[in-house]
Every structure is written in structure tokens, then in C-alpha cells.
Amino acid sequence: MRIIVCVKQVPDTAEVKINPETNTLIREGVSSIINPYDMHAIEAGLQLKEKKGGTVTVITMGPPQAEEALREAISMGVDEAVLLTDRAFAGADTLATSRTLAGAIRKLGFDIVICGKQAIDGDTAQVGPEVAEFLGIPHVAYVKKIEEITEEKIVLYRMMEEGYDVVEAPLPLLITVVKELNVPRLPSLKGKMRAKKAEIKRFTHKDIGIEEDRVGLRGSPTQVKNIFAPERKKERKILQGSPEEQVEWLIEELKKLKCI
Amino acid sequence: MDYFFTEEQKMIRDLARQIAEEKIVPVRAELDEKEEFPREIMEVLAQSDMFGIFVPEEYGGLGMGALELCIAVEELSRACLGISTSYAANALGTYPILLFGTEEQKKKYLPDIAAGRKLVAFALTEPNAGSDAAGIQTTAKKEGDYYILNGLKQWITNAGEADIYTVIAITDRAKGARGASAFIVEKGMEGFSFGKKEKKMGIRASVTRELIFENCKVPKENILGREGMGFIVAMRTLDQSRIGVGAQGVGVAQGAFEEALKFAKQRVQFGKPIISFQAVQHILADMAIQIEAARSLVYSVARYIDSGAKDISKVSAMAKVFATDVAMKVTTDAVQVMGGAGYMREYPVEKMMRDAKILQIYEGTNQIQRNIIGQALIKEATKLTG
Known part of the structure; x- marks a missing residue:
């Protein structure tokens, strides 16, 4: 089975x-x-x-x-690693990122693609599903359990707000996973030694055969106008009063808010 | 202080520390309270290759030495001495195979040990043979293709949990110390069972039980070295492993010191953090001095062992005594600095103090260590004066 894991x-x-003042991250001196x-x-x-x-x-x-x-991933036991790095990739939004990742994944070949549900810096949760769209394969997001997998199909528990769905899907497919799925292992000493020496493959936009204006900032329709923390209304x-009075009052309030 | 570790040694230190902080610290109090063997932690250590550090590469290990093992033991001991005892006892049980095993024995046992698939225990102590190892009563009688073992081993770390046991038994009582032999006994062999589980003052996450041999049939090819070499196997094993007990001392002392330091900085009395009082500073300073001195000695001796030196008995005994006496002193002082809080189970130092005591007792009491040093000094004096 050819397994691809996307990380950020x-x-x-x-x-x-x-x-x-600016509502942006202070990145200086922060480890990755x-x-x-x-x-x-x-x-x-x-x-x-x-x-x-x-x-x-x-x-x-x-x-x-x-x-x-x-x-670090190699030290945990993954077999090989590919870095998509190119000046042209800089400034990508989720669309350009997904297109780029999908290009590389197609080139590598795959049976299943696994992504985290979202990144803790951007928090969009879009890249996983978008990669699946570019690859033209089904995806199941928020997977909390892998019940069964064969060469042709997979049975998954998809986390929902209340409870979970049991989903059966054909392979190849993409899944995004939540933290309830497992406990990530620590690295091993042999893994760390291998990681130190391992060769990391590097792909540029040429290697994955995507035009320069379809990746990075130029391939990104998203424009960030402003970044701010949402204001919390504490009102x-x-x-x-009696139930009747409360109902009347509630209707008035909702009308004022133009909810009804 | 920088001890000029290699990249690989730093790797071991960092990973052992990560395991200690992420996996051990959150569960240590509960394991102590419940006197529960840390099976899950052992699996984490196995997966991280920690059991293979000192096993040669041709048997699936990392091919490193005493210093690297000490680094791992120290980091684990900083978090929990009970867990580090289970881990270090595995090395103790493995050394007889490493030092005296035949190629077949090494091929058969070491890969599983290095991968952490099988846990090991070392069995020397008996009800009437502790410091006086010559008092061993367990016998091994050769009958055809087997040795038949009879007797009782006591206070055996990892007993019941381990799969492989290196056991010292008497093959010829008439020969005294030259009448003992060492054997590899596997869990499940006919006539081999476990006795009661001991209730201990400290290191309660480690398991200590009796081994019972009732006409236990051990294949004759499981003898380590030759018949009569049992005491040599035991003594050379202890010479090799003792430094690990020193590393445990450094680790637990470091752990207790850090707790005391943190507490002294935060605890306010008479309107000031107690660390601002000279009386407290001096206790902390003495703790820091002793820990650094013990660490330097442990690392130096470990490097000496790794150089292939033969005369390691005296210096390894020195490191064991010094570092474990420091551990007892420093953990006791940590409780003192923290006062009532230090005495409560809510904080980890009372456990560290209870745990530290065993270090002065097991793998040769500190009095026996001083005997070893004394005997070496007599030999040296004889060389000088004739």
C-alpha cells in the first residue's frame, strides 16, 4: 500500500x-x-x-x-520524505497549496492520502479536501477511527458534532484525521540516526509540471484584506415573568434583531 | 555544565528526557500509589530503541556503551526511579549473556532483548545470600541434557514480568566459590514459578518477587560460560552494571533538586521567596555541588569502562557509593527545603526520597562497595610496599 501523509x-x-496592535503572530524566536x-x-x-x-x-x-x-517524521519511522520548495510557491493560499500538493502526490503515486484535519496556524481545514478534489478522488474528513481497510475499500468513523458517522469508501481516497484517532509515537533512536542522514527529495514547480502562475501568490485568488480576532459580543x-410574558418578550426581541 | 557529548549521546539524552517528561511524569505518582508495573512505559522504551543502546549492532542493538546507557538511565531516573529500576535491571540481566554468552546464545536472546520484545532479570540474591553471595543454596544438578535447578531466589527485580532470567546456582558445593554456575532460564520452563510480590518502601513501580525452582529443567546449552564460573559471571556483571546505579543516583538527585529549586523560588515567607534566605541558598548550593561532582565521577568512570579497561571494580564501586550517597542526601534535603509541602504526596520529592534509599542497598550495599574499594587499596598498597 502506498501511503502519502501531508504535513505542515x-x-x-x-x-x-x-x-x-496588528493582530499578527510574533514569529521571532518561536520554534517550529x-x-x-x-x-x-x-x-x-x-x-x-x-x-x-x-x-x-x-x-x-x-x-x-x-x-x-x-x-522528524523520518525519525518516527516514515520511509521517505519530499519537500516541495520553490520561490514560486511562496504566498500560496489553500487553493494554490492544494494544487501544488496534489501535483506532487500524483507524481509519487498513492493508494491513500492522510492529512491532519487542519493546521493550527491557518485553521482553514480546506487543504485536505481541496487536494482530494484536485486528485479527483473521494475524501472523508474528521476521521476518528479506521475500522477496517482492504485493497479496495475502507470503513471509517467520521466525527460529527453529536456522535459519529460510519462511512465506507473506495480506495484510493484522502482522509483528514482528528486527534482522537491515535496517540502519535515518539521517535526512536534508530529513526533519529536515519533521519540525520536521510536524503530529502526536493520538488519545484517544474518537477511537478505545474505552470508558475498556478502556484504560490500568483496562483492564489484569496486576498487577505485584514486580520483580526473576532469581537465577542457579551450582551x-x-x-x-410568566411563560406567556416571556414568549411575547422573546418575539419582540427577535423582531428587533430582524431574525423573524 | 557541558560534558562534551557526541551528537548521538545528545540524541539519547534528548529522547530519554522527552519520554520521561511526556510519558513518565504524568503517571509516576499513580504507578507508585498502585504499585503497578509500568508495562506501557516499557513498550514506549522498546519502540524508542532504548533497550538496544548497549547491545552490539550485529544483534540488533545500537552498539554503544556504558556512558550512553548511563545517560538514558539518568534521564529516566530524574522522572521516576521505579521505572528506571525496571529498565536498568534489564541491562543487569543482559550483561551475563553479553559478557559470557556463546555465539548461539547471543543470537538467540540478544535481538529480542535489544528490541524490547523480551525483558530480562538477574537472579543472585537468596534469603541467606545477599551481601555474602557465597551463601547461595540454589542448586543445579546435571542430568543428561539438562541441569535440574532447585531453590529460591529472593527480591528479584522484574521477576514475573521478565521473559529471560540469568540465574546463579551451585553446581558443586564442595568447590565453594568455584562451585557456582550461571544459567539462562526462560519463563515457562518446567518447574519454574514465581513467589510473592514484595511490598516496598519505594521504587514501587518496579516489581520485586521470588523465583521458585522445583526440579526446573534447564537445557544444558543454557549454561553461561563453563561450570564453576558462576561467581565470575556475577562479579563481572556487577562490575559492569554498578555504574548504572550511580547514574540512577545522579538522576533522582537532579529531579529532586529541580523541584526544590522551583519551590524555593515561588514559596513566600516573611514577605520574600524563601530562596532569598541564605540558609536555603546554602542547602541548594550544597545539593548542586554534590550532584555535579557525582555526575562528573559517573561519566568519567563510564568512559573508563568504555575504554576497555579491565580494572573497573574499584572505580565503579566509588562512583556507585558516591552518587547514591549523594542521592540520599539531596533527596532528603529537597524535602527539607520544601518543608511540609515536601512531605506531602502532592509533591514528588517524598517519593524521590523513599525511592533513593534503595540505591544505597541494591546491587551491593554501599558497605560492600567500600569493601571492594578497600580490597583494591590493599592490593595497590602491596604493590607499592611489597
């Missing part, structure tokens, strides 16, 4: 502080980690390999220093 290197939010949800994706990939055989390839798009994240009113 993100700032360690346990250390990160927000500049209250593998996006925590992606750690669960790596673990899922390794467990599938242990059960079904095959190889686990981890890929990321990022600057050259994102190689660190890939080496609240407590209903009082």
Missing part, C-alpha cells in the same frame, strides 16, 4: 504571542513544530503500514527549513 511546519503555538494534527496523520500512516505493508511517504510544502519537520438579556 507551524510555529509552536505554546510559545507564540500575538501582537495586540509539525502541525499537531499532522502528527496523528503520520501515526495513522505508520499504523496502516504496520498492518498492511507498503511505504509511507511524507510531503510538505514550505521553505528549505521545513526539512526539519520531514526529518445578554435574561427572560423573566
Whole structure:
């Protein structure tokens, strides 16, 4: 089984502080980690390999220093790592990112693609499903349990707001995973030694055969106008009186808010 | 202080520390309370290759030495001495195979040990043979293709949990110390069972039980070395492993010191953090001095062992005594610095103090260690004066 895991290197939010004036991350002096949800994706990939055989390839798009994240994944036991790095990739939104990742995944070949449900810096949860669209394969998001997998199909528990769905899907497919799925393993000493020496493959836009204006900032329709923390409205009113009075009052209030 | 570790040594330290902080610290109090063997932690250590550090590469290990093992033991001990005892006892049980095993024995046992698939225990102590190892009463009688073992081993770390046991038994009582032999006994062999589980003062996450041999049939090819070499196997094993107990001392002392330091900085009395009082500073300073001195000695001796030196008995005994006496002193002082809080189970130092005591007792009491040093000094004096 050919297993691809997508990861992202993100700032360690346990250390990160927000500049209250600009509402942006203060990145100086903050160490980088593998996006925590992606750690669960790596673990899922390794467990599938242990059960079904095959190889686990981890890929990321990022600057050259994102190689660190890939080496960490190798120390946990993944077989190979690919870094999508190219000046042309810079400034990508989720669409351009997904197109780029999908290009690389298609080139590598796959039976299953595993992503974390979202990255803790961007928080969009879009890249996984978008990659599936570019690849033209089904996807199941928010997977909390892999019940069964054969060469042709997979049975998954998809986390919902209340309870979960049991989903059967054909392979190849893409899944995004939540932290309830597993406990990511620690690296091993042999893994760390291998990671130190391992060769990391590098792909540019040419390697994956995508035009320069379809990747990075030029391939990104999203324009960020402003970044701000959503304001919390703390206003609240407590209903009082008899049930009839409360209903009347509630209807008035809802009308005022133009809800009805 | 920088001890100029290699990249690989730093790797071991960092990973052992990560395991200690992420996996051990959150569960140590509960394991102590319940006197529960840390099976899950053992699996984490196995997966991280920690059991293979000192096993040669041709048998699936990392091919490193005493210093690397000490680094791992120290980091684990900083979090929990009970868990580090289970881990270190595995090395103790493995050394007889490593030092005296035949190629077949090594091929058969070491790969599983290195991968952490099989846990090991070392069995020397008996009800009447502790410091006086010559008092061993367990016998091994050769009958055809087997040795038949009879007797009782006591206070055996990892007993019941381990799959492989290196056991010292008497093959010829008439020969005294030269009448003992060492055997590899596997769990499940006919006539081999386990006795009661001991209730201990400390290191309660480690398991300590009796081994019972009732006409236990051990294949004759499971003898380590030759008949009569049992005491040599035991003594050389202890010479090799003792430094690990020193590393445990450094680790637990470091753990207790950090707790005391943190507490002293935060605890306010008379309107100031108690660390601002000289009386407290001096206790902390003495703790720091002793820990650094113990660490330096442990690392130096470990490097000496790794150099292939033969005369390691005296220096390894020195490191064991010094570092474990420091551990007892420092953990006791940590409780003192923290006062009432230190005495409560809510904080980890009371456990560290209870745990530390065993270090002065097991793998040769500190009095026996001083005997070893004394005997070496007599030999040296004889060389000088004739």
C-alpha cells in the first residue's frame, strides 16, 4: 500500500504571542513544530503500514527549513520524505497549496492520502479536501477511527458534532484525521540516526509540471484584506415573568434583531 | 555544565528526557500509589530503541556503551526511579549473556532483548545470600541434557514480568566459590514459578518477587560460560552494571533538586521567596555541588569502562557509593527545603526520597562497595610496599 501523509511546519503555538496592535503572530524566536494534527496523520500512516505493508511517504510544502519537520517524521519511522520548495510557491493560499500538493502526490503515486484535519496556524481545514478534489478522488474528513481497510475499500468513523458517522469508501481516497484517532509515537533512536542522514527529495514547480502562475501568490485568488480576532459580543438579556410574558418578550426581541 | 557529548549521546539524552517528561511524569505518582508495573512505559522504551543502546549492532542493538546507557538511565531516573529500576535491571540481566554468552546464545536472546520484545532479570540474591553471595543454596544438578535447578531466589527485580532470567546456582558445593554456575532460564520452563510480590518502601513501580525452582529443567546449552564460573559471571556483571546505579543516583538527585529549586523560588515567607534566605541558598548550593561532582565521577568512570579497561571494580564501586550517597542526601534535603509541602504526596520529592534509599542497598550495599574499594587499596598498597 502506498501511503502519502501531508504535513505542515507551524510555529509552536505554546510559545507564540500575538501582537495586540496588528493582530499578527510574533514569529521571532518561536520554534517550529509539525502541525499537531499532522502528527496523528503520520501515526495513522505508520499504523496502516504496520498492518498492511507498503511505504509511507511524507510531503510538505514550505521553505528549505521545513526539512526539519520531514526529518522528524523520518525519525518516527516514515520511509521517505519530499519537500516541495520553490520561490514560486511562496504566498500560496489553500487553493494554490492544494494544487501544488496534489501535483506532487500524483507524481509519487498513492493508494491513500492522510492529512491532519487542519493546521493550527491557518485553521482553514480546506487543504485536505481541496487536494482530494484536485486528485479527483473521494475524501472523508474528521476521521476518528479506521475500522477496517482492504485493497479496495475502507470503513471509517467520521466525527460529527453529536456522535459519529460510519462511512465506507473506495480506495484510493484522502482522509483528514482528528486527534482522537491515535496517540502519535515518539521517535526512536534508530529513526533519529536515519533521519540525520536521510536524503530529502526536493520538488519545484517544474518537477511537478505545474505552470508558475498556478502556484504560490500568483496562483492564489484569496486576498487577505485584514486580520483580526473576532469581537465577542457579551450582551445578554435574561427572560423573566410568566411563560406567556416571556414568549411575547422573546418575539419582540427577535423582531428587533430582524431574525423573524 | 557541558560534558562534551557526541551528537548521538545528545540524541539519547534528548529522547530519554522527552519520554520521561511526556510519558513518565504524568503517571509516576499513580504507578507508585498502585504499585503497578509500568508495562506501557516499557513498550514506549522498546519502540524508542532504548533497550538496544548497549547491545552490539550485529544483534540488533545500537552498539554503544556504558556512558550512553548511563545517560538514558539518568534521564529516566530524574522522572521516576521505579521505572528506571525496571529498565536498568534489564541491562543487569543482559550483561551475563553479553559478557559470557556463546555465539548461539547471543543470537538467540540478544535481538529480542535489544528490541524490547523480551525483558530480562538477574537472579543472585537468596534469603541467606545477599551481601555474602557465597551463601547461595540454589542448586543445579546435571542430568543428561539438562541441569535440574532447585531453590529460591529472593527480591528479584522484574521477576514475573521478565521473559529471560540469568540465574546463579551451585553446581558443586564442595568447590565453594568455584562451585557456582550461571544459567539462562526462560519463563515457562518446567518447574519454574514465581513467589510473592514484595511490598516496598519505594521504587514501587518496579516489581520485586521470588523465583521458585522445583526440579526446573534447564537445557544444558543454557549454561553461561563453563561450570564453576558462576561467581565470575556475577562479579563481572556487577562490575559492569554498578555504574548504572550511580547514574540512577545522579538522576533522582537532579529531579529532586529541580523541584526544590522551583519551590524555593515561588514559596513566600516573611514577605520574600524563601530562596532569598541564605540558609536555603546554602542547602541548594550544597545539593548542586554534590550532584555535579557525582555526575562528573559517573561519566568519567563510564568512559573508563568504555575504554576497555579491565580494572573497573574499584572505580565503579566509588562512583556507585558516591552518587547514591549523594542521592540520599539531596533527596532528603529537597524535602527539607520544601518543608511540609515536601512531605506531602502532592509533591514528588517524598517519593524521590523513599525511592533513593534503595540505591544505597541494591546491587551491593554501599558497605560492600567500600569493601571492594578497600580490597583494591590493599592490593595497590602491596604493590607499592611489597
